[in-house]
């Protein structure tokens with residue numbers, strides 16, 4: 741139950757106690773920035789160290805989270821960053837309600853390519869898609885080549901939320917997915933008199949400035 745003519749989130753089930761929503765989230769960014777690792781950290785609470793195995797085409801994992809006492813199912817699509825898989829992944833963009841766009845803070849080209857990723861997103865994704873920029877591998881302070889301020893500046897230019905994450909320590913990983921879930925759940929259930937959910941404010945109030953600690 742997804743896609744649904746571009747609806748923000750699809751109601752799966754209603755009972756007096758629970759309403760559940762299904763949200764499609766896609767992970768994008770250059771190869772080796774850590775998309776699979778961020779997803780595995782969120783899903784299983786573990787870090788995939790060791791040899792790098794590039795994703796082939798596209799893969800997905802589900803996770804159910806609680807948002808204001810409602811169950812929200814995130815269906816998360818992990819795409820291959822390698823150029824040769826681009827035509828495969830483009831086909832999935834329009835089914836995504838949210839996109840997590842990653843770069844690696846120790847890899848300058850992966851940051852420089854973010855503008856090209858955003859151009860692709862504007863070409864293939866839904867107009868109202870929620871985009872979040874993530875600077876991953878924040879635990880690798882000694883190898884850092886992209887300043888946190890540069891990530892913040894770029895995100896501001898495009899009007900998208902930003903945070904640095906670490907799949908290794910878990911820093912901000914859960915927050916990134918939870919903020920997306922909250923935003924889309926609010927969009928789906930918004931009452932006329934209800935104040936709008938402010939994703940930027942929420943993230944600023946919750947985020948950890950370094951990848952030093954896990955949210956648990």
Ligand SMILES: Nc1nc2c(ncn2[C@@H]2O[C@H](COP(=O)(O)OP(=O)(O)OP(=O)(O)O)[C@@H](O)[C@H]2O)c(=O)[nH]1
Pocket residue numbers: 769770771772773774775776777778788789790791792793794795796819820821822876877878879880905906907908909
């Ligand atoms: N130190 C550190 N290493 C990381 C982090 N995230 C990923 N890595 C490492 O970076 C490499 C690439 O991670 P992946 O998650 O496979 O990268 P990807 O973006 O999914 O790559 P593609 O599938 O080719 O698009 C692996 O060797 C990981 O162990 C992180 O937050 N910190």
